[in-house]
Amino acid sequence: MAGRVSGSVQGSVDGAHGAASVPPFRPGLEGVPATQSAICDIDGQRGLLTYRGYGADVLAANSTFLETTYLLIWGALPTAAQLREFEQEVQMHRRVSFRIRDMMKCFPASGHPMDALQSSAASLGLFYSRRALDNPEYIYEAVVRLIAKIPTMVAAFQLIRKGQDPIQPRDDLPFASNFLYMLTEREPDPLAARIFDACLILHAEHSLNASTFSARVTASTLTDPYAVVASAVGTLAGPLHGGANEDVLAMLEAIGSEDQVEPWLDQAIAEKQKIMGFGHREYKVKDPRAVILQGLAEQLFDRFGHDPLYDLARRVEEAAAVRLGPKGIYPNVDFYSGLVYRKLGIPRDLFTPIFAIARTAGWLAHWKEQLGANRIFRPSQIYTGAEPREWVPLEAR
């Protein structure tokens, strides 16, 4: 049967017998504006990314993750006093209830840390479920709690699954250093901490990507911010989105050596496989974040020793440019981030949870923006199922 649009915008899909004009169906909503937003802008032809008008490259070089979080959520750079207060509040709320830690001890150690994070993020709603969505203080407190506690939960699951007790956050350490400390039980090298903080800035926001769209749809029902973040975490986990960062390293290992790059790519492209860490709905050039992350990886290699997987990654980029470049397919943010995290000694299945730590800033900025001009998301669909038909009793089927 021909598709039929359900809902209040009626008319035929092909326009043959309906007076109302129906927007064309675009799989994946490609090019369809689904919201208005003042948070982030992407110029996908020139490879430019700004948060609230500031270049992401400028922020990565000069700001901190908490300052950038403030900027994203409240729209302007904080004054020194505002930043100090925000940092102190976040620091005071880093601890996670022993009940949540005990719950995490019941999770299977073999489970993926993104699943552990989604469940623990949602569980925060059990403790702080009050919804005062029109109260700026409630918004501030919820932002502080989520930004502060998500990293603690990621680090806690890492230690719990190794059979250890989670360690408490260190009040004397800034955000990035404290996370690395909670993960590794060692105070990180200052360069490593600075580079990690820059990675968080680069992953903090990216307009209406799949997980942020999820966050906004969930927010539009006026549910609590813990449910908003939990639904976004679940969306980020998929291999077409944030989950690609761990698959990139698996792909590089599968390729194995530089002489295998071209035959491996040729076969993968012939089999219509997606090359992980390549391609983007918005960018038709190399993702500007990939350029910066590559530079950060090189800084780490200069200081802590080279990684031969990086040479392989560069060969893949070169060979892929010839084959996929003409289609506008280049490395995205996930291509080089794993090499940075690997050099920092972070286990591979924590790459996407780290992405989630950073993106919580963007999700919350969109949550707040959605609440400011809310209308529930409820698009229409094109029905392609059966025409109304007669019920057939079980014994007659």
Ligand SMILES: CC(=O)SCCNC(=O)CCNC(=O)[C@H](O)C(C)(C)COP(=O)(O)OP(=O)(O)OC[C@H]1O[C@@H](n2cnc3c(N)ncnc32)[C@H](O)[C@@H]1OP(=O)(O)O
């Ligand atoms: C944080 C992030 O989410 S960044 C993205 C992380 N995801 C990945 O790295 C996974 C690999 N990449 C992809 O799957 C895609 O490029 C996405 C999901 C990022 C974007 O998808 P879309 O905009 O829907 O592009 P779509 O999948 O329709 O691809 C368009 C064309 O480019 C090709 N293409 C896109 N990405 C790739 C890729 N990574 N490798 C090979 N071919 C690709 C498709 O096969 C398709 O070709 P065709 O027109 O000949 O059929």
Ligand SMILES: O=C([O-])CC(=O)C(=O)O
């Ligand atoms: O924008 C997208 O579709 C995916 C992405 O790069 C991100 O979320 O950082």
